[in-house]
Amino acid sequence: MKKRNIFSTLLMLGAVGAVLTGCGSNNASSTNTNGSSSASEHAGKVTAVGSTALQPLVEKAAGQFQNDNKKISITVQGGGSGTGLSQVQDGAVQIGDSDIFAESKQGIDASKLEDHKVAVVGMAPVVNKDAGVENVSMAQLKDIFTGKITNWKEVGGKDEKITVVNRAEGSGTRATFEDAVLKGDKAVKSQEQDSNGTVQKIVSSTPGAISYLAFSYLNDSVKPLSIDKVKPTDENVESNKWKIWSYEHMYTKGKAKTATADFLKYMDSKDVQDNLVKKMGYISIHNMKVQKDSKGNVTNK
Amino acid sequence: MGRAICYFCIGLIIALVVCILYFITSRGIATFTQNHVNVWGFLTGSDWNPGAVDAHGNPEVGALPMIVTSFAVTILSALLATPFALGMAIFMSEIAGKKGTKFLQPVIELLVGIPSVVYGFIGLTVVVPIIRKVFGGTGFGILAGTIVLFVMVLPTITSLSVDSLKAVPLSYRQASLALGANRWQTIYKVILRTAAPGILTAVIFGMARAFGEALAVQMVIGNAILMPKGLVSPASTLTSKLTTDVGNTVMGTLPNNALWSLALILLFMSLFFNLLVRFIGKKGSIKK
Numbered sequence: 001m002k003k004r005n006i007f008s009t010l011l012m013l014g015a016v017g018a019v020l021t022g023c024g025s026n027n028a029s030s031t032n033t034n035g036s037s038s039a040s041e042h043a044g045k046v047t048a049v050g051s052t053a054l055q056p057l058v059e060k061a062a063g064q065f066q067n068d069n070k071k072i073s074i075t076v077q078g079g080g081s082g083t084g085l086s087q088v089q090d091g092a093v094q095i096g097d098s099d100i101f102a103e104s105k106q107g108i109d110a111s112k113l114e115d116h117k118v119a120v121v122g123m124a125p126v127v128n129k130d131a132g133v134e135n136v137s138m139a140q141l142k143d144i145f146t147g148k149i150t151n152w153k154e155v156g157g158k159d160e161k162i163t164v165v166n167r168a169e170g171s172g173t174r175a176t177f178e179d180a181v182l183k184g185d186k187a188v189k190s191q192e193q194d195s196n197g198t199v200q201k202i203v204s205s206t207p208g209a210i211s212y213l214a215f216s217y218l219n220d221s222v223k224p225l226s227i228d229k230v231k232p233t234d235e236n237v238e239s240n241k242w243k244i245w246s247y248e249h250m251y252t253k254g255k256a257k258t259a260t261a262d263f264l265k266y267m268d269s270k271d272v273q274d275n276l277v278k279k280m281g282y283i284s285i286h287n288m289k290v291q292k293d294s295k296g297n298v299t300n301k
Numbered sequence: 302m303g304r305a306i307c308y309f310c311i312g313l314i315i316a317l318v319v320c321i322l323y324f325i326t327s328r329g330i331a332t333f334t335q336n337h338v339n340v341w342g343f344l345t346g347s348d349w350n351p352g353a354v355d356a357h358g359n360p361e362v363g364a365l366p367m368i369v370t371s372f373a374v375t376i377l378s379a380l381l382a383t384p385f386a387l388g389m390a391i392f393m394s395e396i397a398g399k400k401g402t403k404f405l406q407p408v409i410e411l412l413v414g415i416p417s418v419v420y421g422f423i424g425l426t427v428v429v430p431i432i433r434k435v436f437g438g439t440g441f442g443i444l445a446g447t448i449v450l451f452v453m454v455l456p457t458i459t460s461l462s463v464d465s466l467k468a469v470p471l472s473y474r475q476a477s478l479a480l481g482a483n484r485w486q487t488i489y490k491v492i493l494r495t496a497a498p499g500i501l502t503a504v505i506f507g508m509a510r511a512f513g514e515a516l517a518v519q520m521v522i523g524n525a526i527l528m529p530k531g532l533v534s535p536a537s538t539l540t541s542k543l544t545t546d547v548g549n550t551v552m553g554t555l556p557n558n559a560l561w562s563l564a565l566i567l568l569f570m571s572l573f574f575n576l577l578v579r580f581i582g583k584k585g586s587i588k589k
Contacts, residue, residue: 052548080548082557090552106352107554163439168524169352170549170556186353191441191535192524194545198425205430206439 043071044259050077050084050097051172052195053121053214054248057280058097058267064276065266072259081105081172088113088251094260096251099172101294110294114255118267119248119282122215123177124232126200126222130207133157135226138243141181144210147188152208164190165202165211176246177212179296212244216281234283240290240298247292248282322568329565332558338362343562349526349542351556362559366528368566370536373443373529374518375511378450379458383504386455390462390500395488412456421520424449429521438533441523446538449517454507461506465499466492502578509574513567515540539563 048058055078062074079087081098085108088096099121102110125141127133131152136144143149144162153159166187167174171194178187193199196217203209204221215232218224224232227242236242256264266272273284292298332338338360346363348355355361389409393402428448433440469492477487493500515538523535524545543563550557 078548082549082551086551086553105551106556107551168545168549169350170546172549186350189527190525191439192526192537192545194519194524198520201425205426206433209439 045073045075046095046260046263047075047093048077048084048095048097048250049079049087049093050095051081051099051248052078053099053173054097054119054250057119057248057277057282058250060276060280061267061272062263064272065263069262072262074263082170085113085251088253091253094252094256095264098249098251099246100175101247101249102251103294104175113251113253116250116252116256116264116267117247117285118250118264119273119277119285120237120245120288121248121282122232122234122237122242122245123173123212124215124218124224124244125210125212125227126203126218126224128203128205128207128209129221129223131157131160131162131210131223133225134223135229137228138181141225141227142183142185145178145182145187146185147190160208163206163209164188165199165206165209166190166192167199167212168192168194172246173212173214177244180244214281215283234287237283238287238289245283247285325561325564325568328558328561329568330562332362332555332562336360336555336558338555338559344368347528351559360555360559362555362562364539364563364566366526367537367539367542367563370443370446370522370529371512371538371540371570373536374446374450374522374538375508377443377447378454378511379504379508381447381451382455382458382507386458386462386503386507387500389459390466391488391493393459393463394466395484395492409456409459412452413460417453417514417517418520420449420453421517424517424521432533436533438531439523439535440533441521441535442531442533443522443529443536444532445521446518446536447532449521450511450514453514453517454511457510458503458507461503462496462500465496465503468499469495498581498584501581505574505578505581509571512570512574513540515544519544539567543567 048062055076059076062076066072066074081100082105084093084096084098085102085105086096087093089108089112096113098105102108102113102115125136133152133155136155140149140155144155145164145166147164149155150162151159152162164187167177169192173196191202193202193211196213199211199213200217200219200222203211203213213222213224215234218232226232227244230236230241232242232244237245250264250267252260252264255261268285270286273286277284289301290298291301332343333340342359343362343364345365346361347365348361348363349366350361353361389405393405397405424445428445429440431440432438432442432445432448436444473491473495474487477491478484482490518538519541522538522541524537524541525535526537526542527535529536543560546556547560550560
């Protein structure tokens, strides 16, 4: 009888504890990471959360990294740039993945975060194949996304209504695209989709549709547009001839330590930058001939 | 020992419900208490752009288009599904007998088991293009959402209706037939009338499911935060807005709080549906 009582008391205690931590806050998970318990410098758990655009690259790199460093375990999750930035700011994870500069996100104190740029991603406007357009000027593109141009014949295409497909408000891809194209103007209210995959599907199947995609999602089902006769290629991004691109950031709270630092160093290594980054459709940070600051000013490197 | 486990489980569930209610409410009202958004403006405004401010310096958080769309798809899909569900339920409980039920039951259960992302994908690849060809527009919109939800709420309404039809005592049927009524008269005048509260409950449960469905609707509704002008213009429901945006906002900021306020509306609606079901159940039981 006594034994049973002890057991059920323990169960109760456990339950209360579980409920309290569950209710508590985001900080709950910070305790089990980067613990001082490990004797070796190169052991520990690293969690990277955030941008779904960066997620595949980090996942692949983490897999390779763990093969050589058995003591370090890396968990990679999506959730969006906003989630990544707020989780790393709260100290809930070691690395916050983001498509945008922390400075440009409302509610984030960028001075507390350290920026590690691991890749560059280019984005291109894409249209349904039947639009009959190959090239637009930057001004025309802006007019399309602000709703001033509503038919493809106005930019030399077929007589067909333009259907604008936007990304969700606050998405990193949308922020990059709007910074480069709309330059402060408001986009027309239109469809919003949450993922590159859905956007690709909708643009390829809806006549007259236009949206924008990361280079890695370009394929035969949609038609990427040239802007002012500049083609969306990696080389043009590297020289900033193609203006719509952004960094992929991995933010840490303060300076990266031990296992986290090891992993970030690996992300910047030639091994990852020259092979994996290219293979996954991103552009190596080492190849960039220009650099961009958080306000969007571009300077030569 | 058994009792301890039982109490423990109950306690845990109650604590969980309280936590969820507290969490959503405290986050949801932050829009009004911390960011000083007008509640009325939130419910009746039609501009949604929480990251920006309007000409008067107030944040643009008007949830009306989403509320209207949510109700539109819910009510339309329930209206569309109820006749089919009722027909199936009558067939299963009154006409087909055991053999028909044996065949139809797995069919309905199969519909329940299909994940909503599959419904959404079928909607995106099949329903949307058909609507575009037949009705024009882009194909995205309330009509596509209604059709997808129709298939999703059909099994809910059907199986609950079957239960309530089966609960009608055999003596009612026997008495009706003994008085000389034929089968259809018995079904229509006696069984359906007796089971009416149960059937209504079934419809409301179906509506609750439709109101809360996120993924499948998100894929076909178009997610444009505009007042719906027709059945084939892109619109956005409360749930679809929540799922598209929540990963891109930072906890504690206005855009995030505004999303929690949408979640609070959803919570109130599901509480309302629950209360309605209880109310109808009570009324029905008094009648008997």
